[in-house]
Amino acid sequence: MSGPLLQAQALSRTFGAFTAVDQVTFDVAPGEVVGLLGANGAGKTTVIRMLLGLLRPTAGHALLNGNPPSRAGRERLGYVPQGLGLYAELTVRENLEFAAQAFGCPPARPEGPMRETRDRLVSDLPLGIRRQVAFLCALQHRPDVLVLDEPSSGVEPLGRARLWDQIREQSQRGVGVLVTTHYMQEAQQCDRLLLMSQGRLVAQGTEADIVDGTTAVAVASDDWARVFAVLSAAGLAVNLAGRDVRVIDPDLPVVRELLAGQGIEAACHEVPATIEERMTMLART
């Protein structure tokens, strides 16, 4: 296989007068992990729904393995929606068997914690195990393309690291992966990033391409909450990174003056902005 697995070509979708997706073009090649980023309402899920064939584009094309999405095409696709898409009233084993039957493949054998709970109803299981089951359901027919909508929302750090082990295992087998995320550290695990804002694809490439020269001032002090309060009250675009208060696209002397005016001692440094900060900035304009 050589051509792109997923393609969006000038893809657009309107709902009445509202343009949810506006001329979006990108592709996902075999073995590639592509991160789709954007604030809520940026159009990420609408793009995914069109690529999966669940929603018809108003203009442009969504292609799966070079063809418009179809039942046959979807046989080569694994999809884990935000809500995981499992049947709560079926057991782990029944969910796997049901998905396997739909795809005409033998059901996968649950391992680890999934094995111990294979005869329990999905509704009785913790989120971590449900997520593993959803992954296995999406992978058991050995798809070429994997689409994951916010896979690690509510997952703790170790669970997130393990999830990414699984994603990388798939991409190393040649699977093309499209993953939406809100979490910056997760974006850094992708080979390539796409950033959407208000329906449009506004940046793509590496983390540096996304940040696009935007800078921030990192303010370190003993009382982050007070710094945060003073700088947000002044109307600056303020963000938080751990205990550092960060001002996006800043005027360093203004920041220093505001803090000094309140008698706050703080160390201010100009640093490259993060992806989250770039997203915050786009949302404000």
Add this chain to the structure above:
Amino acid sequence: MSAYELTVRFGHVLALDDVSLQTPTGQITAVVGGDGAGKTTLLEALVDLVPIEAGSVDSPARSTIGFMPAGAGSWSELSVDENVAFVGGSYGLATDVLTTRADDLLTRAGLSDVRDRLAGQLSGGMRKKLGFCLAMLHEPQLLILDEPSTGLDPVSRVELWRLISEAAARGTAVVLTTTYLDEAERAGTVLVLERGKALLSGSPQDVVSSYPGVIVQTDSPTRPQFAWRHGTGYREWWPDDPPKGSTTTALTLEDVSIVASLRQEVGS
């Protein structure tokens, strides 16, 4: 509020095992841990929603506690104003007091333009902020937030944190659960839970600086039991000196939380 050596059992499952927690006035206390670690159970034990098998909770009167559950914390079929009126009424707030507080809170949360909208039609971020406003309506001394930022985009996350830090700055004791360790770093005290047990607790700086070992950044882990993926490479924990020539970095709170979980797994 203080909780001492709490134990909670559901049937034969030990949900909390000898966990203690203090929530000082004007400070944020963060409870972190994975799914099933006992975070929500701990919060529910604090507000007497689950029976305690052993230990004790010393908490202020119920009427001075604000609680925002992990779900919506508001009624989807009611408008923003109707939600406010309903919750204000349950706390017996006088109309003029309720009006003043609601105006102030909804303005600070950026919700003043959507007061007629049904809660069910708000975006995820607005819905969480409404839940926060409702929990703050009666000016509680103790504010309990269960996963306030889960599922929120970075823009909404920072807006919610502005509200949380303002509440703490005004003297409210805030206790919240989160799966994001960068948020836990902002707390005065962090408590790391795993399978109902307290793995670590203290100020984020103390938890990190008192933890042994260093992190090696590598592309090919030599201690797979204590390595995990980060970016395109791996992070690997060494309890003492790593091999000569390795690229080492200091531990972060996230590293400490991951290593503590891995050590418990390997030990069990």
